[in-house]
Amino acid sequence: MGAIAVLDDSLLLVRRATEPSIGRWSLPGGRVEAGESIIAALVREVREETGLDVACGPLRGWVERVGVDYHFVILDFDATPLTDDDPVAASDASAAEWVPFDTLGTRDLVDGLLEFLVDHGVVEGGGPGIP
Secondary structure, three states, X not given: OEEEEEEOOEEEEEEEOOOOOOOOEEOOEOOOXXXXXXXXXXXXXXXXXXXXXXXXXXXXXXXXXXXXXXXXXXXXXXXXXXXXXXXXXXXXXXXXXXXXXXXXXXXXXXXXXXXXXXXXOOOXXXXXXXX
């Protein structure tokens, strides 16, 4: 699952430190552990990857990502940051930042992320570098 956390027209992103898509920017998130609820997993993953605490909101949308040796079904939830602290990368992230909406098109985002954000009303299309 992934967290769509927004603060002051910026989106919380992490640079992936592991495959798939190592080195590319994505929403913080990850896998649900055995016996863990999706909500608890989202809160845990955001804290592990960014050091930030969030409250999990409603499901915003979902996507499938299929590769040679993986098939992920990713549920993306709105997430409310509980502070306005700067994120600190850890766990599976090599960097974590609040990225202004108007610069998203300049980042090396994971495949399909920008289109997802536009299609699901997180950001408006047609801005600089935004389809």
